Amino acid sequence: MHAFDVLGDPVRRRILELLAEGEATAGAVGEVVRAEFGISQPAVSQHLKVLRDSGFTTVRPLGPRRLYAVDPAPLREVDAWLDQFRRFWTPHLAALATELARGRRQRRLAAEGTSNEEDEES
Template identity: 50%
Template sequence: MDDVAAAIADPVRREILVLLRGGSLPAGTIAERFAISRPAVSRHLRVLRESGLVRDETSGRQRIYTLDPAPLTDLAAWLAGFTRPSGWEHRLDALETEVHRARRDRRAAARPEENTA
């Protein structure tokens, strides 16, 4: 998980992942999208490959990169722990519901019966 987090910490690598979300691309095509040198893009691709976020295969003289989102699963699960409601939030929601229900019942009990004839 640490390798994945470190890999996506860099904005260039995140942009590469976004590019590959649309489908596989050759390294040269990826490099053309950035204003940095091809060797710099190659280093970014190596970090992504070593973290498991991309796979590569050689086709002739080209290296084709493909996104592999599986390593993001553990990181996403860990991050979700920060956004999921805690047990206290559920309890507070239940308490709020009970307060509203009690107020409604009190108001209903305080109203005179309209159907008394």
């Protein structure tokens, strides 16, 4: 299965988000996903299997439980593929960052001007 086929599913993306916070049991992941998506435990298990089989997660047994974790290798491959397209959005994001900084500076200066005026009036 291609990486974007795996990542195209919102349930699998959510599972990866949960696992990005750290290793978790299948049960803990299942509780969150079932609550958020209203799917059954077997459906969650199937998504975990797809993630494991496609290399996005690792699993290790710990007694009767299975602990899942993100395997970063496929994500690095996705990142490398996306790299050829970054030139389309990087300049726009840099311009946005500049405008946001300019707006913060203007608000700060305006607030300082207001507080200085209040100090002078006192």
